[in-house]
Every structure is written in C-alpha cells, then in structure tokens.
Amino acid sequence: MxxxxxxxxxxxxxxxxxxxxxxxxxxxxxxxxxxxxxxxxxxxxxxxxxxxxxxxxxxxxxxxxxxxxxxxxxxxxxxxxxxxxxxxxxxxxxxxxxxxxxxxxxxxxxxxxxxxxxxxxxxxxxxxxxxxxxxxxxxxxxxxxxxxxxxxxxxxxxxxxxxxxxxxxxxxxxxxxxxxxxxxSVWYQNIFTRKKEIICSKIIDLPKKIKNVFENKNLEKFKIDKDVPKYHPHFPDSWINDPIPFYHKGNYHLFFQYSPRGDWKLRHWGHIVSKDLLNWKKLPIALSPDEMGPDKDGVFTGSIFYHKEDKKFPFKILYTGVQPQVQCFAKSADLINWEKYNKPLIMQKDKPKGFGPCFRDPNVFRKEDFWHMVLGSQKNKRGSVLLYKSKDLINWNYSDSIFVDENAICGWEYECPDLFKIGKTWVLLSSCESEKGNFTYWQTGEMKQEKFISKKNGILDQGKFYAGKTTLKGNKRIIWGWIMEDRSNTEQKKAGWSGSLSLPRELFILPNGCLGIRPFSIFDKKRVKFSKLILENKFKEMNIMENTNSSKIRIRGDTKNIDKFEIKIKNKKIVCDLKKSKINNNLVNFNKKFDLTIFIDHSIIEIFFNDEYSETLRTYSNNKKILIKGAGNKPELKFGFSEIDTKLKN
The missing domain is CATH 3.40.50.1000 (HAD superfamily/HAD-like)
Structure with missing residues (x-):
C-alpha cells in the first residue's frame, strides 16, 4: 500500500x-x-x-x-x-x-x-x-x-x-x-452545431433553457439526410441511447437517454409513446438534471415500474445520477409529470466492500413482500450484479451480490442489468464493454437463495445493439436496444445526430434452455408476398428498392439444395454458410428449413434468423442495390418483400 x-x-x-x-x-x-x-x-x-x-x-x-x-x-x-x-x-x-x-x-x-x-x-x-x-x-x-x-x-x-x-x-x-x-477546462455546448467553446460554468442554466427543446425540434433540414431512419425511433439534432421501455394499458412508452444539445452533455430522459409500434408521438422530457440535486450532472439509465398500491402516484422511476454515482427516485400520476425525491436513495460510498466504482443502472421488480433492485457493478475486474431490498421504495438495504461473472469475454463491468422470469426460467441481461466490443449478454438459469445460477449464456445481438432493456405485455417479454453508430465522432457531428432505438423484439425460452429472439408484433406479422428465386454463382440484382429505403425482406429455404448464399445490401454483406452453420462467421443452427428476416431502414439493417439469432448493422451509403448469389445443387429460395411506412408525430 x-x-x-x-x-x-x-x-x-x-x-x-x-x-x-x-x-x-x-x-x-x-x-x-x-x-x-x-x-x-x-x-x-x-x-x-x-x-x-x-x-x-x-x-x-x-x-x-x-x-x-x-x-x-x-x-x-x-x-x-x-x-x-x-x-x-x-x-x-x-x-x-x-x-x-x-x-x-x-x-x-x-x-x-x-x-x-x-x-x-x-x-x-x-x-x-x-x-x-x-x-x-x-x-x-x-x-x-x-x-x-x-x-x-x-x-x-x-x-x-x-x-x-x-x-x-x-x-x-x-x-x-x-x-x-x-x-x-472547456466543453462544447453543442457538438452537433459546432458552436464556439464555452466555459463549463455557463452550462449551469442549460436545463431550464432546453426543457422544451425536445418538443420543438425543427426536423426539416434532416429530411434530405439519407442515413436518417424512417421507422426506427430517432431524434435528429440530438444524441439518444439506452431505451427504458414500459407498457401500460395499450400504450408502448419508450423512455430513453437524451441529450438535446449533443453528445454526453447533461443527459435527460426523453419520452415517446405509440399504440401500434409504428407511429410514435413525442411527449415532454420526463426527467432533467437539477442544478443542486443528486442528478446535477445528468439523469442516467434506470427503470420504470407500476406501484398499484399507490393510487396517487402509481408510476415510479429509479435511475442513476452521477458525480458520484447515486441511485435516485421519481414518481408520477400520469407518466408525463414527474416529481423527484430530493435526496439520493443509495450512495456510491455505501456500496459493499470489494466492489469496483461501477454502481449504476437500477432495475426494479417486486418479489413477495419486497421490492428488489439490481445494480450493475464490478468485482475482480469482472461484471457483477448487486441486490438491494426495500418495503417502501425509499429505504434500501444491501442483500447480496447475486452474480459475479468469471467470463473474460464480458469485460470488466456490467451495465444495464435486467433480471426477470420467462415461465419458470430466470433470465439475466447485462450490457458489457470488452475487447470484443460492446454487446448485450444473456444468461438463463435459476435463483437459489438470492444467487443467480447461470446455465446457458450468449450474446443477444452480434452487431450494433447495446443496453437492451425489457418490459412485459401480458406474458410476452419485449426488449428494445440502443443502435450505436458505426462512424467517427467527426462524421456524427457533421450529420447532426447520433443513435437510434431498435425494433421491438420478443424474448422467449427455446426447448434447449437458451434465450430465443424474434421480431415482435406488427413487424413480424406484416405480410410479404413470396416468389421463387433461382440463385446463380454470381450476384443478381433485386430491383425492389428504387422508390424506398425502408423495407422488410423475408427469405425462406431448405438446406438440402443450398450450400451457401450471400446478400449485399448497400455496402454490407450477409453471408449464410449452411455447410459451416454460420451467418457472418457467427455460429447458428441451420435446421432443414430456415427463415431469414431482414429489416432495412436507411442506415440500419436488422437481421433475424430462425428465432435464435439477431444481428444489427449500420451502413452509410446512398446505394440502394440489393444483390444476391448462391451455391449448391440448383439453389432455390423463396423471396418476399414489403415496404414499411411510419412517422414521428410532434
């Protein structure tokens, strides 16, 4: 020492x-x-x-x-x-x-x-x-x-x-x-409009000034940006990340990390709502930093939940404030107007000994007579999850560390933990930053004496999907994630926006105990008309996107006559090697019959395969061409296509 x-x-x-x-x-x-x-x-x-x-x-x-x-x-x-x-x-x-x-x-x-x-x-x-x-x-x-x-x-x-x-x-x-x-010494007030540098102290009044910026954005200048997605939630002239979904009485609410003035400056909670998951309406900013509050340097990720016994304020949020990391509380009667508790519920200095400084992203659920809160943390340079309990949502006691990961692939800490049951199986989600990159990690298992016993695990999405969080609709567990950019900070500044939210996906347990994933609701049910497609050993252009940049492609096939096929969408490749059981070099299980769904939305591509594999890609190209080729014994596919239309309403 x-x-x-x-x-x-x-x-x-x-x-x-x-x-x-x-x-x-x-x-x-x-x-x-x-x-x-x-x-x-x-x-x-x-x-x-x-x-x-x-x-x-x-x-x-x-x-x-x-x-x-x-x-x-x-x-x-x-x-x-x-x-x-x-x-x-x-x-x-x-x-x-x-x-x-x-x-x-x-x-x-x-x-x-x-x-x-x-x-x-x-x-x-x-x-x-x-x-x-x-x-x-x-x-x-x-x-x-x-x-x-x-x-x-x-x-x-x-x-x-x-x-x-x-x-x-x-x-x-x-x-x-x-x-x-x-x-x-200095920060940029707004990295996206490239204003002059300003002194940090001048940012003190920004929360008041930008309270209504979210509702009054002028989006006209972004209509000509061919990279701006159409049916994925996004906010030009802003940075967004980390969705926090909540379903209530027929409405899908998406809260999310939102920076009205640019990258990582005074994080807020934005809020949109939809009945059909296609057409979204902007609502006022839910939470903003308070100058003298525990969240003065940003309102970071957390969870929203329903407290049915509280008739006056049934909607509750627990979230992380920073400098240092503390857990904060807010309540609402209508999901629009939020009243904050003026003190942090749990301080970073009170975290259990032996755990690193990562102490954030509360996820709350009720079990028996107690409210349970899990927090992302770190121990011995590995991700871990801490458990706290409360009866009144204000006074919390540390219970235990329910899980410490020994898998080096998951990096040095857990972010955005989400613990829930699907049927009789417990599922633990966490978001990891590692040498492999950033990804959402799933584990299925059981809870024994407040310890999570992991039995199966894997990466939820093999691409630019991060910070996945879920909500429950009936008995269906639905997840959204943050679709990260795949371009430099300079390019993001020039574009004037950063980040989108994924399509909703349903999580379920496969017969082998692994976590399954598939598109949810209208995106999965949207009909496509299939036609037969004979593949050749050279690329063939599919003339289907001349008038749109937002679409859905469905491909069905049989392994008996196809060895390999490859699709080029703009400047991205999707290589399906049936002999090696791989998609883009990631192992998958090619059954006798397979089903591949691809959503294309300007710069975003989301891929789903056989209810067990997903991959999210970013592509910044004006090229609308879709090319396909294949190899095998008279390789043949069924190919379907449909357009998707939606808009964000003020």
Missing part, C-alpha cells in the same frame, strides 16, 4: 490536458522518444505543445461555487495570481509545484507508459507525480476503469476524494465509470 501526503488527489489526462498537442505534435514526441532525430529543434516543438496553465486558469476562475460545489471547492482556493501569467509549457512546473503541495498528483492516459515516462523525465516534470499510468502489458490505461481502480486500491483512495482532469467526452465517461469527480 502506497503512502500519500494529502487527503485529496488530482489525476490528469496527458494529451490535450497536461500538454496541448495535436497529430503533428504526436509525431514529434515519438521522434524524441525513439531518439531517431537527436537534432530536432525542441523550440519548434514547444510552440505546438501549449501549456495546461492557461486552460487551468479558466477552470479556477469560472468553476464557481454555484456549479458543482462539492467537486471543485478545494481547487478554487489556489491563488490565481500565481498562475494567471503562465502561457507556455515551460511554465507547467510552476503550477504542478503549487498543486503538489495540496494534492497527490497522478497521470492516467491511453498513451503507452514508457513514452509518457520518457517525455516527463525529459521535461523534469515526473518528480511532481506519485505515479504515471498508461497503456501497458500489466494494466490498461484509459478508458478502462481498471487503471483508476488500481490507484484506489494501491493508495487506499476514496473515489469522491479524487478529481480527474480531462478534455473530452471519453474522459467524462471514464470519470463517471470510475466514480470520481470530473473537471474540464
């Missing part, structure tokens, strides 16, 4: 925070590190590596007590006169010297550790830092929370005593996932 001088710590990002560098500067730094160019003019390098001090002065000056008092009060005490004249990287040691007398200083960066050490030694800055952590063989740097956990454990630090200083969205997410406070 390391010994520290101070109670509080500041952890710095490196690039564009401690030093302000760009791609050209990166190349210069690499040259220095490799010593390939010993005669490099360091003076030219310093012109590009601008000091942190000028940005830091902005932090000190404008992070007033009105904004995030708890997080930044100590930093404000630094004497501005000591730093206001600092303008270059040569001055950085002065401010590091000032800060090191009050705080333990660390660096956590995605840059490789040896290069960080070399640079800091060359500049003689390394003496100010307790430890420098970058990407390396023993521990991953940012954005993996593992690096922050390492500091917490080694130096016995409380997350709330640490402040992470960064420069971009990834740093904010990293800090939130790690449970510490976050400080940035």
């Amino acid at each position: 390391g010994k520290l001088k101070h109670k509080k710590s500041i952890i710095f990002d490196f690039d564009n925070t401690l030093v302000m560098n760009h791609h050209s500067t990166d190349k210069a730094i690499i040259k220095i590190i490799k010593k390939d160019y010993p005669n490099l003019n360091e003076k030219d390098l310093l012109k590009q590596i601008q000091g942190m001090a000028s940005d830091y002065e902005i932090c000190l000056k404008f992070f007033s007590g009105k904004r995030l008092i708890e997080a930044y009060d100590e930093i404000i005490k630094v004497n501005l006169n000591q730093v206001k004249t600092m303008k270059s990287s040569n001055e950085i040691p002065k401010i590091l010297d000032i800060l090191s007398k009050k705080y333990n200083l660390f660096i956590i960066s995605g840059r490789e550790t040896t290069s960080l050490n070399y640079f800091l030694k060359e500049k003689d800055w390394i003496k100010y830092f307790v430890e420098i952590i970058g990407a390396g063989p023993k521990i991953n740097g940012k954005p993996n929370p593992e690096s922050m956990n390492y500091i917490y454990e080694k130096y016995s630090l409380l997350p709330e005593s640490c402040i992470y200083v960064g420069d971009k969205n990834q740093d904010f997410i990293f800090a939130v996932n790690s449970g510490c406070k976050f400080l940035a």
Whole structure:
C-alpha cells in the first residue's frame, strides 16, 4: 500500500490536458522518444505543445461555487495570481509545484507508459507525480476503469476524494465509470452545431433553457439526410441511447437517454409513446438534471415500474445520477409529470466492500413482500450484479451480490442489468464493454437463495445493439436496444445526430434452455408476398428498392439444395454458410428449413434468423442495390418483400 501526503488527489489526462498537442505534435514526441532525430529543434516543438496553465486558469476562475460545489471547492482556493501569467509549457512546473503541495498528483492516459515516462523525465516534470499510468502489458490505461481502480486500491483512495482532469467526452465517461469527480477546462455546448467553446460554468442554466427543446425540434433540414431512419425511433439534432421501455394499458412508452444539445452533455430522459409500434408521438422530457440535486450532472439509465398500491402516484422511476454515482427516485400520476425525491436513495460510498466504482443502472421488480433492485457493478475486474431490498421504495438495504461473472469475454463491468422470469426460467441481461466490443449478454438459469445460477449464456445481438432493456405485455417479454453508430465522432457531428432505438423484439425460452429472439408484433406479422428465386454463382440484382429505403425482406429455404448464399445490401454483406452453420462467421443452427428476416431502414439493417439469432448493422451509403448469389445443387429460395411506412408525430 502506497503512502500519500494529502487527503485529496488530482489525476490528469496527458494529451490535450497536461500538454496541448495535436497529430503533428504526436509525431514529434515519438521522434524524441525513439531518439531517431537527436537534432530536432525542441523550440519548434514547444510552440505546438501549449501549456495546461492557461486552460487551468479558466477552470479556477469560472468553476464557481454555484456549479458543482462539492467537486471543485478545494481547487478554487489556489491563488490565481500565481498562475494567471503562465502561457507556455515551460511554465507547467510552476503550477504542478503549487498543486503538489495540496494534492497527490497522478497521470492516467491511453498513451503507452514508457513514452509518457520518457517525455516527463525529459521535461523534469515526473518528480511532481506519485505515479504515471498508461497503456501497458500489466494494466490498461484509459478508458478502462481498471487503471483508476488500481490507484484506489494501491493508495487506499476514496473515489469522491479524487478529481480527474480531462478534455473530452471519453474522459467524462471514464470519470463517471470510475466514480470520481470530473473537471474540464472547456466543453462544447453543442457538438452537433459546432458552436464556439464555452466555459463549463455557463452550462449551469442549460436545463431550464432546453426543457422544451425536445418538443420543438425543427426536423426539416434532416429530411434530405439519407442515413436518417424512417421507422426506427430517432431524434435528429440530438444524441439518444439506452431505451427504458414500459407498457401500460395499450400504450408502448419508450423512455430513453437524451441529450438535446449533443453528445454526453447533461443527459435527460426523453419520452415517446405509440399504440401500434409504428407511429410514435413525442411527449415532454420526463426527467432533467437539477442544478443542486443528486442528478446535477445528468439523469442516467434506470427503470420504470407500476406501484398499484399507490393510487396517487402509481408510476415510479429509479435511475442513476452521477458525480458520484447515486441511485435516485421519481414518481408520477400520469407518466408525463414527474416529481423527484430530493435526496439520493443509495450512495456510491455505501456500496459493499470489494466492489469496483461501477454502481449504476437500477432495475426494479417486486418479489413477495419486497421490492428488489439490481445494480450493475464490478468485482475482480469482472461484471457483477448487486441486490438491494426495500418495503417502501425509499429505504434500501444491501442483500447480496447475486452474480459475479468469471467470463473474460464480458469485460470488466456490467451495465444495464435486467433480471426477470420467462415461465419458470430466470433470465439475466447485462450490457458489457470488452475487447470484443460492446454487446448485450444473456444468461438463463435459476435463483437459489438470492444467487443467480447461470446455465446457458450468449450474446443477444452480434452487431450494433447495446443496453437492451425489457418490459412485459401480458406474458410476452419485449426488449428494445440502443443502435450505436458505426462512424467517427467527426462524421456524427457533421450529420447532426447520433443513435437510434431498435425494433421491438420478443424474448422467449427455446426447448434447449437458451434465450430465443424474434421480431415482435406488427413487424413480424406484416405480410410479404413470396416468389421463387433461382440463385446463380454470381450476384443478381433485386430491383425492389428504387422508390424506398425502408423495407422488410423475408427469405425462406431448405438446406438440402443450398450450400451457401450471400446478400449485399448497400455496402454490407450477409453471408449464410449452411455447410459451416454460420451467418457472418457467427455460429447458428441451420435446421432443414430456415427463415431469414431482414429489416432495412436507411442506415440500419436488422437481421433475424430462425428465432435464435439477431444481428444489427449500420451502413452509410446512398446505394440502394440489393444483390444476391448462391451455391449448391440448383439453389432455390423463396423471396418476399414489403415496404414499411411510419412517422414521428410532434
């Protein structure tokens, strides 16, 4: 265990925070590190590596007590006169010297550790830092929370005593996932309209200003964007993610994470409703951050449920607020107007010992005489689920860790847990960030003495589907997910929007105990007219989408005369290899007869196969062509097509 001088710590990002560098500067730094160019003019390098001090002065000056008092009060005490004249990287040691007398200083960066050490030694800055952590063989740097956990454990630090200083969205997410406070010199008020940078303190009044932005969006300019989906819920000029569905009396309500002004800025809960799952109506924003509340830095994912004994406020929401991660509560009489409880129900500092900083995304259900809440967490660098119980929805007691995953494929933590029964089988869903990518993971099994016993498991969707959450309609379990983008941040900013919500899907238990998945309701019942299609060993164009970009394709076949077939939709391939039992290199069970359903909606493609496989793709192409070819003994398919039309109403 390391010994520290101070109670509080500041952890710095490196690039564009401690030093302000760009791609050209990166190349210069690499040259220095490799010593390939010993005669490099360091003076030219310093012109590009601008000091942190000028940005830091902005932090000190404008992070007033009105904004995030708890997080930044100590930093404000630094004497501005000591730093206001600092303008270059040569001055950085002065401010590091000032800060090191009050705080333990660390660096956590995605840059490789040896290069960080070399640079800091060359500049003689390394003496100010307790430890420098970058990407390396023993521990991953940012954005993996593992690096922050390492500091917490080694130096016995409380997350709330640490402040992470960064420069971009990834740093904010990293800090939130790690449970510490976050400080940035400047944020973009709206990444999608590319407005000028503004000081963080000026964001203080944004919740009031944007309360009604959601209802009054002008969508005209997005009608010519050929990537904007038509029948998938989406919101041009905004960022959306993480659906929270709720079915009640014939209406499908979709709540979701919503940022009216762009990427990861003051997350809200948007709200739309539909009777037929095709035509959606926008409702007012359900929840917004409160300036002095436990959700002041964003209203994050949770769950909505019905409390029939409460006649006045039967609808309830539990959700996560951040900085630090806390569980919050709201109630409503009509699903439109929500009244918040002004204190957090469960604090991150009260989480059970031995679990990492991930402490979020409550899922609530009733069992016997108690309300049960499961939370996504982390233990020993693996995903876990915590269980809390309550009789009144306000006072919660920790019960147990119902599950700790030992499967390395699922990454270092669980997000968006969802625990429910289908028939006699318990199902646990969790969303995982790992080296394999982001995905929703399913497990079926049983509950024994408040422990989930996993018997079967798998990935729910092999593509861009994440943060799946369910609701119950009668005895049918329906799930929606966040369809992530597959293009760069720059391309998303240029487009002016990011994220869509998936089609509803029904979950059920297959005879072998695995979790089945298929399109739900009208999307599955929408009729298509089948025709016979003889396949050739070269691509044949299907002239079916000249006048539409929103459609459904249905393909049926028999394995006795087909070895393999391939479909090209825009610039994406769907390869079905019957001999190897694979779709796009993912194992599936090709029975004697098979049924493949494909939904195409501009930039979104959703694939369903035999009630047991789904894959979500993104494609950003103006090409409307659909091509198909196949191999086998006179390969023949039945091919069906229909258009899908819908719209979002204000």
